[in-house]
Amino acid sequence: MFDAVSECRKCGKVVSFEQYERSKFCPDCGTFLPNPRQPKCWVFQFNPITYRWFDWVGEKRNIEQWLASQHTRQIHKKDKVAIWASGDKAGFYAIGEIETNPSKKPINQEQEKYWTKSTDVCKFQEKSSVIINM
Ligand SMILES: [Zn+2]
Secondary structure, three states: OOOOOOEEEOOOOOEHHHHHHHOOEOOOOOOEEEEEHHHHHEEEEEEOOOOOHHHHHHHOOEEEOOOOHHHHHHHOOEEEEEEEEOOOOOOEEEEOOOOOOOEOOOOOOOHOOOOHHHHHHHHHHHOOOEEOOO
């Protein structure tokens, strides 16, 4: 399905399986690389009432911050995501790739105004989130 990758624990460099076969050391910092893993695919779900995702995407945005409060330890850079809307327009609307490992950071200002409730915005300060590229 997806090509396996190995991620350097020290500097975060992602190495392809082919590269790993040639050298088991990080090309950037020389650290011994962990066994390659298959990227996983995650479903990120939103409710159009609380997050105006359709408006956000309508402005041709392709970089987006998502909460990764569940499975935080299993989610890795280079994993794939499918964006699912709940409610009246339920369905999958986009496919993306995770660009950063989960970490706690406040929601970016651009995206903040697309959330309709401040309690949801606060979750970004309490829980891990990732940046995805669609
Ligand atoms: Zn490295």
